[in-house]
Amino acid sequence: MSSDRAALLLEEAGRAAGCTRCALHAGRTQVVFGEGDPDAELAFVGEAPGFHEDREGTPFAGRVRALLESLLGGVGLSLDQVYLATVLKCRPPGNRDPLPEESAACEPYLYRQLDLVRPRVVATLGSFATALLSGRALGITRVHGQEQDVTLGGRRVTLYPLYHPAAALYTPTMLEVLERDVARLPQLLAGEAECVDATHARVPVADLAPPAFPRGEGRERQPVQLGLF
Incomplete structure (x- = not known):
């Protein structure tokens, strides 16, 4: 199964490499499609490539990648x-x-x-990414660390x-929160946690619809020194 999924992902990446569905194609160094275990039980979805991702062709490059690796x-x-x-x-x-038109062009990938x-x-x-995949326009400060049941392509998935x-690179207190939230991932993967929404009520499984997109991440600022690199 792994080889079949890997081949299909490679095929899809090839299609994305030549994509001209929106104006962003004119300024890119390369398409940043995705990478990792094709049979993974856990996927991370971010917003968009940044400077380093655009140059390297991989998601979550540089200091962000190192922090994510450390957290995992x-x-x-x-x-x-x-x-x-x-x-x-x-x-x-x-x-x-x-x-919106850029998001609409990339969502199918x-x-x-x-x-x-x-x-x-x-x-x-x-x-x-949270608003897109949850179908609800709630900021990350309100919903972080609160898992939800959603459906993606007809499959029931835990959205976390x-x-x-x-953003955590900029703010030590946010890093502490992120560490606590990431610490629950093994429990979620083991299916031992109950899904709740931002008000701690169970979230019904619902088909997804593209919402308005709230913003919350810092950008282009000097990160704090965390001693990770």
Whole structure:
């Protein structure tokens, strides 16, 4: 099964590499499709490639990747065991907010990735990815660390919103919250947690619809020194 999924993901990545569905294709260095275990039970979904991702062609590059690897290592997981993706596959100029037409152009690639990998838990990093996949326009400060049941492509999935590691690089207190939230991932993967919404009421399984996208992550600021790199 792994080889079949890997081949299909590679095929989809090839299609994305030549994508001209929106204006972002004109300014990209390369498409940042996604990477990781094609049979992963855990997927991380962020917003869009940044400067380093655009240059390297991989999601969550540089200091963000190192922090994510450190956080996973703290709970006995590694990057080799997860799948990494972003909603947008091309970097918005100046790391600006994604436009609705850009998100609409890229969504089919993301949904196809998740349909092929079939993760049990999807950890959304930041407000944008969380709003898209939850179908609810709630900021990440309200819903982080609160798992939800959603359906993706007809499959029941645990959606788990987290602060984006890039934002945690700027704020030590946010890093502490992110560490606590990430610490619950093994429990979620074991199916031992009950899904709740932002008011601690159980979330009904619902088909997803694209919402308005709240913003919450910091951008282009000097990160605090965390001693990780």
